[in-house]
Amino acid sequence: MSDSRPPRAYQTRKITFSASHRLHSPYLNNAENAQVYGKCNHINGHGHNYIVKVTLFGEIDPKTGMIMNMTELKQFMEEAVMKQLDHKNLDKDVEFFQTRASTTENVTLFIWERMKAVMSRPELLHEVVVYETENNIVKYKGE
Secondary structure, eight states: OOOOOOOEEEEEEEEEEEEEEOOOOTTSOHHHHHHHHGGGGOTTOEEEEEEEEEEEEEEOOTTTSOSSOHHHHHHHHIIIIIHHHTTEEHHHHOGGGGSSOOOHHHHHHHHHHHHHHHOSSGGGEEEEEEESSSSOEEEEOOO
């Protein structure tokens, strides 16, 4: 057996959260917002059951057989995603969205940044995928 580097793999955990929002940019006037976002700019907003997949990439520890313990990853996702976003009005309850539209792109970026902030080994974070609906999906890899 060689003393080469341990094999590397991808590890993904999925969660679901519910939140409401209104697509409305502070950088556009009301007419522009209505034109850009259409029905999603309705004054009373709307909601989604978002699906989030967080993927890690790293070496499989030869002692534990894991990249990261799934229980630990679950705790990080609870802190970064569920506590911050679940059953919230994104535009009113989450400071991040005070200066940017609560698009799926920005929700994905928010989750990436929060995961990086709470993880014990943030260098393992490979990708965040957010499903706003089964047809509207955004992936972010920190680029």
